[in-house]
Amino acid sequence: MRLLLVEDDASIATGIAEAFARQGDGVDVLANADPAVAALSMTAYDLAIVDVGLPGMDGFELVRRIRQRGLDVPVMMLTARDAVQDRVRGLNLGADDYLVKPFALDELIARGQALVRRSRAAATPVLRCGCLQLDIAARTALLGDAPLELTSREWVILEQLMLAAPNVVSKSQLVDGLGQWDREVTPNAVEIYISRVRAKLAAGDAEIRTMRGLGYRLVEGRTPPAATP
Amino acid sequence: MSASARHPRLRRRLVLALLLPTLLLIALGALSEYFVARTLTDDAYDQSIAGVAEGLAVTLERDRDNDLPTHFKAMMRTLERIDAPDTWRYLVVDATGRFVDGDPALAPASSPDDGGSTPTFRSVKLRGVDERLATLHYGPRGARATIIVAETVSRRRSATQLIVGWTTLPSVALVLVASAVVLAGVRIALRPLDEVGRRIHAQHVRDLKPLPLVDTPYETLPLLQALNGLIERLRGASRSQQQFLDHAAHQLRTPLAALQTRIELLRDSAPEELRARTAAIEADVARLSHLTTQLLTLERTDGAAAGALDMQRIDLAELIASLAPGFDDQARARGVQLAFELEPLAIEGADWMLREALTNLVDNAMAHAPRGSVVTLRCRPDRAGRGGLVEVEDEGPGIAPESRERAFQPFVRLSERRPGSGLGLAIVRGIADRHSGVAELDAGRGGAGTVARLRFPGAP
Numbered sequence: 203m204r205l206l207l208v209e210d211d212a213s214i215a216t217g218i219a220e221a222f223a224r225q226g227d228g229v230d231v232l233a234n235a236d237p238a239v240a241a242l243s244m245t246a247y248d249l250a251i252v253d254v255g256l257p258g259m260d261g262f263e264l265v266r267r268i269r270q271r272g273l274d275v276p277v278m279m280l281t282a283r284d285a286v287q288d289r290v291r292g293l294n295l296g297a298d299d300y301l302v303k304p305f306a307l308d309e310l311i312a313r314g315q316a317l318v319r320r321s322r323a324a325a326t327p328v329l330r331c332g333c334l335q336l337d338i339a340a341r342t343a344l345l346g347d348a349p350l351e352l353t354s355r356e357w358v359i360l361e362q363l364m365l366a367a368p369n370v371v372s373k374s375q376l377v378d379g380l381g382q383w384d385r386e387v388t389p390n391a392v393e394i395y396i397s398r399v400r401a402k403l404a405a406g407d408a409e410i411r412t413m414r415g416l417g418y419r420l421v422e423g424r425t426p427p428a429a430t431p
Numbered sequence: 432m433s434a435s436a437r438h439p440r441l442r443r444r445l446v447l448a449l450l451l452p453t454l455l456l457i458a459l460g461a462l463s464e465y466f467v468a469r470t471l472t473d474d475a476y477d478q479s480i481a482g483v484a485e486g487l488a489v490t491l492e493r494d495r496d497n498d499l500p501t502h503f504k505a506m507m508r509t510l511e512r513i514d515a516p517d518t519w520r521y522l523v524v525d526a527t528g529r530f531v532d533g534d535p536a537l538a539p540a541s542s543p544d545d546g547g548s549t550p551t552f553r554s555v556k557l558r559g560v561d562e563r564l565a566t567l568h569y570g571p572r573g574a575r576a577t578i579i580v581a582e583t584v585s586r587r588r589s590a591t592q593l594i595v596g597w598t599t600l601p602s603v604a605l606v607l608v609a610s611a612v613v614l615a616g617v618r619i620a621l622r623p624l625d626e627v628g629r630r631i632h633a634q635h636v637r638d639l640k641p642l643p644l645v646d647t648p649y650e651t652l653p654l655l656q657a658l659n660g661l662i663e664r665l666r667g668a669s670r671s672q673q674q675f676l677d678h679a680a681h682q683l684r685t686p687l688a689a690l691q692t693r694i695e696l697l698r699d700s701a702p703e704e705l706r707a708r709t710a711a712i713e714a715d716v717a718r719l720s721h722l723t724t725q726l727l728t729l730e731r732t733d734g735a736a737a738g739a740l741d742m743q744r745i746d747l748a749e750l751i752a753s754l755a756p757g758f759d760d761q762a763r764a765r766g767v768q769l770a771f772e773l774e775p776l777a778i779e780g781a782d783w784m785l786r787e788a789l790t791n792l793v794d795n796a797m798a799h800a801p802r803g804s805v806v807t808l809r810c811r812p813d814r815a816g817r818g819g820l821v822e823v824e825d826e827g828p829g830i831a832p833e834s835r836e837r838a839f840q841p842f843v844r845l846s847e848r849r850p851g852s853g854l855g856l857a858i859v860r861g862i863a864d865r866h867s868g869v870a871e872l873d874a875g876r877g878g879a880g881t882v883a884r885l886r887f888p889g890a891p
Binding site: 211213214217218220221224255280282283302303304305306307308368369370411413414415416419421 | 677680681682683684685686687688689690691692693695696699716717720723724752755756759760763768769770771772773805
């Protein structure tokens with residue numbers, strides 16, 4: 203993917219650029235906000251990473267102008283300030299995510315990739331979690347390269363989990379989702395469907411976590427075996 | 432006693448200033464009444480013994496048969512029948528100086544003849560008794576008889592006392608009524624002052640809002656305005672502290688971020704023999720970053736910088752649920768299972784602070800939870816329906832009761848083997864304070880593990 207980094211601190215900028223470059227991503231770096239809008243209009247970037255504290259026009263103003271232009275590139279904001287109003291303001295102006303310095307590069311890359319995935323998923327109705335893919339329109343699922351056979355109830359459950367991921371879906375939401383097939387779905391039935399879906403995902407790297415007392419969530423990667431009680 | 436000496440009571444001063452002059456005036460009034468009563472009774476009783484003396488004189492003049500003593504005695508008896516007995520004595524000496532009748536003991540006490548025809552009065556002490564004497568010198572010049580009538584003062588004294596007694600009674604009543612009126616008046620007049628005190632007291636220590644000046648007595652305005660000036664200055668100081676912290680945060684975090692970025696890149700490309708060292712440096716940088724973040728958070732929550740907070744109604748169950756995915760990621764990494772027991776609990780709070788507090792409590796629980804154990808997050812309203820509590824329970828080794836309170840002090844770490852800034856619980860307590868709540872540590876259910884608990888008062 204190709205991303206634009208707007209960051210005035212040279213050492214942070216080179217660090218981030220190098221990290222993404224190692225992933226095989228193309229990174230353009232700008233030290234101030236003025237040419238950024240033009241750059242984003244001319245090139246189809248997959249992601250913009252914008253520092254809040256820029257000389258001249260600040261990060262907030264840049265995000266405002268990006269959205270004013272109608273550009274829908276996902277924007278990740280970086281800040282060294284921790285006033286929560288800043289975070290709220292950034293998100294209100296149209297930023298998609300927010301990281302406070304100092305951050306781990308791994309986290310920046312993971313969240314940046316998540317933003318890109320989300321924006322692509324919005325364009326094409328295919329949901330991804332690890333090697334699991336759900337094509338909402340075609341109602342087909344892939345685990346790696348192999349097609350995943352799901353009953354309609356299992357599909358509803360997995361679709362809800364994927365749409366919400368990495369957030370939690372409550373049991374009652376799942377019950378409501380199943381309501382179109384079964385008048386009286388019991389929470390126990392939900393547990394049975396979950397365990398069936400879990401079994402079908404076992405070969406892949408997407409895992410359904412039980413959030414005792416809250417519901418379920420779908421996460422990428424496998425929990426090490428020792429962790430499962 | 433020393434406290435009231437250092438803090439003179441306005442109420443006492445007012446009562447004394449009002450009551451003392453009033454009482455003094457009333458006492459003066461009573462005193463003058465006593466003198467008037469005494470003068471009046473003295474005059475009246477003097478007139479009556481003067482009358483007796485005149486009567487004896489008339490008898491003396493009319494006497495032609497030399498049986499004066501009989502006449503006198505008859506007259507005195509008559510008088511005594513009318514008036515009080517045993518209080519009158521008399522002595523009559525005729526113009527030649529011859530004793531006619533009566534009590535000779537009165538002779539030395541008589542007044543000298545001044546040539547007048549009216550009685551003269553004297554107060555004397557005879558045989559240990561206070562008496563009043565009327566001396567009448569009667570007759571033509573050169574041939575004057577002396578008539579003395581004496582009366583003990585007891586009767587006139589009791590008359591005076593009677594008068595004074597009855598006139599003092601209203602004065603005493605006046606004293607009582609005046610005292611009650613003054614006390615009640617002072618209390619009523621000072622009530623608005625107490626109200627102002629209550630108002631200042633009701634304001635949260637760190638809630639730096641100016642005090643309202645409406646509905647406060649005129650006299651308290653200078654005090655309140657001075658207080659508001661002080662509050663305004665504190666707000667200014669708080670604002671500049673906040674700005675300083677923002678600035679410091681920026682100045683500290685930017686190089687830290689650069690450092691962390693470089694170390695991570697170094698780790699990925701370091702030759703095998705340097706891997707362990709870069710990993711150690713990376714851990715050091717991570718600790719430094721964590722400590723910096725925690726310190727700034729502690730300052731922001733604990734310091735006066737938190738002067739103006741955006742308090743809003745927050746459901747803690749929803750807040751915990753929204754943090755759950757992040758907590759679960761941590762739990763996965765640590766090999767810990769999460770359990771949630773959440774009932775709706777709405778409090779008045781600052782969103783970011785409550786998130787910070789919960790994150791710190793879960794961080795602690797995760798640090799102490801053994802692999803494969805359960806960390807439980809609870810929130811529920813009070814049985815009484817006022818406020819409620821949040822609990823984070825782990826199945827770790829637990830904390831000895833005597834160490835629990837110490838764990839809330841900044842930079843106190845109970846276990847040196849575990850990583851941590853030693854600021855987490857200090858931050859949690861600061862946040863609890865800002866929400867008028869309580870942060871405490873307890874043994875887990877069944878005695879094992881630790882429960883970190885936040886109690887919140889009810890939302891208004």
